[in-house]
Amino acid sequence: MTSTAVTAANPRAAPTAPAAPTAVDLVEVLSRILAGAVVCITLAFTVNFFLSFTWGWPGLPALFSHAGWFGFAPLRNPLDDAQVLKGWTQVAIYAVPVVSLVVWVASTRSRPLQAGADAYSALAAFIVRAAFWSMFLIGIADAVLSFLRVEGFLPLFVGDDMTIKLGLSKFRGQYVHLPLMALSCIIALFTRSLSMIWFALLIVLAEFQIVITRFIFSYEQAFMGDLVRFWYASLFLLASAYSLVDEGHVRVDVFYARFSEKRKAWTNALGSMLLGVPLCWIILTMGLWTKGSSLASPLLNFEISQSGFGMYVKYLMAGLLVLFALSMAAQFTAYFLESVAVLRRTEAGRVATAATATAPATAAPSHP
Numbered sequence: 001m002t003s004t005a006v007t008a009a010n011p012r013a014a015p016t017a018p019a020a021p022t023a024v025d026l027v028e029v030l031s032r033i034l035a036g037a038v039v040c041i042t043l044a045f046t047v048n049f050f051l052s053f054t055w056g057w058p059g060l061p062a063l064f065s066h067a068g069w070f071g072f073a074p075l076r077n078p079l080d081d082a083q084v085l086k087g088w089t090q091v092a093i094y095a096v097p098v099v100s101l102v103v104w105v106a107s108t109r110s111r112p113l114q115a116g117a118d119a120y121s122a123l124a125a126f127i128v129r130a131a132f133w134s135m136f137l138i139g140i141a142d143a144v145l146s147f148l149r150v151e152g153f154l155p156l157f158v159g160d161d162m163t164i165k166l167g168l169s170k171f172r173g174q175y176v177h178l179p180l181m182a183l184s185c186i187i188a189l190f191t192r193s194l195s196m197i198w199f200a201l202l203i204v205l206a207e208f209q210i211v212i213t214r215f216i217f218s219y220e221q222a223f224m225g226d227l228v229r230f231w232y233a234s235l236f237l238l239a240s241a242y243s244l245v246d247e248g249h250v251r252v253d254v255f256y257a258r259f260s261e262k263r264k265a266w267t268n269a270l271g272s273m274l275l276g277v278p279l280c281w282i283i284l285t286m287g288l289w290t291k292g293s294s295l296a297s298p299l300l301n302f303e304i305s306q307s308g309f310g311m312y313v314k315y316l317m318a319g320l321l322v323l324f325a326l327s328m329a330a331q332f333t334a335y336f337l338e339s340v341a342v343l344r345r346t347e348a349g350r351v352a353t354a355a356t357a358t359a360p361a362t363a364a365p366s367h368p
Contacts, residue, residue: 025109031340032105032116035333038277039120040097042284042329046322048090049288053300060094063087113341120334124241126188127327131320132199133184133191135234138177139202139227142311145176146223150309169302169312177316196239203231222310230313237320241327244335262346269339276332280325287321295321 052059058066058079065072066079066087079087105111145166148154154163165171206228213219256267287295297303298318305314 028113028340028344029105029109031113031337032111033102034273035116035120035337036101036105037098038273038333039123039330040101041094042280042326044094044097045284046288046326047093049296051086051090051093053291053296057090058083058087060087060090063091113337113344117334117337117341120330120337124327124330124334127323127330128238128241129188129191130181130185131234131238131323131327133187134181135231135238135316135320136199136202137180137184138313138316139230139311141176141180142172142313143223143227145172146226146309146311147221150221150223169304169315172312173302173315177312196235199231199235199238203228203235206231222305222307226305226307226311226313230311230317233317233320237324238327240324241331244328244331261342265339265342265346269336269343272332272336272339276335277329280329280332283321283325287318294318 048057048059051057061072062075062079063084064070065075066084068074145154148157149163149167154166158166166176206224210220210224210228213224256264259267283295287293290296291300295318298315299322301315302312303315303318304310304312
């Protein structure tokens, strides 16, 4: 009796074992793991930076030096048990998301690549939305405080003691800017639409009020120019991820315009992982590696400009570069997965076409 007959006679027979993953499945799984690992490591590095330099956690180099691993020189003052625990927590911040990602990808092999690309694009969009609302709210609030302070009106609203405190960059950053950032994250969760055209309009209005007050009322203060520069920097850095997903960046289309869809996908996939993501990592590692790094120092010290009664937002411009790197890294991974999806579709279409071309023609039925 054939196996077909056995199956028909015994419908409850044990099903056959699932087939091993094909080469196409393996490529898609590895692509998803690579993209997810890039995002996890990038976010983990940023989180560990703030844990190490804001809350005094030891960091991975100090932990490895304490343990004598990877050639790190021993510490002069060994870490105590609490610091060692914090160091291992920082290791877990890297390891746990990556391991969880591998397990999840292995258990959802059938998930399309485009779904992952959409998820990373949504992450980049959330970062940009939260940053947009932060820069908008902080710009308005800090400009108002600077105006009241320079004109001597601030003590009438908050008193002399609070006026002195608001003149300190660290106090204003912690008790004015940080709450507005938290509020902006909440707004970004519930506001899905965002257009950089509105940011451009705000810049035009800020510049226009300088023209009106300078040439009509002969009035100008440092914070007015600071607001324009602050929003200009925000516009150019935050719009990058949106421009990438909309193909809005300028290309040198000497060769790319003539490429086939497959070659364009290869160019975008390799360019994202070999050029785009490393650029983001260079910005983060060079800017946040030590307390004295180019981005870490302004952020940790709430650095401000030396323009007297200007806005206290210079350190936030350094933070914009960090947000630029985070949003672009997420968007590059989305771009990578989209390109791999195009390559897989192209390959599947080629295989289907080849199979159709080599299939034997169906013989016409003969008549008696």
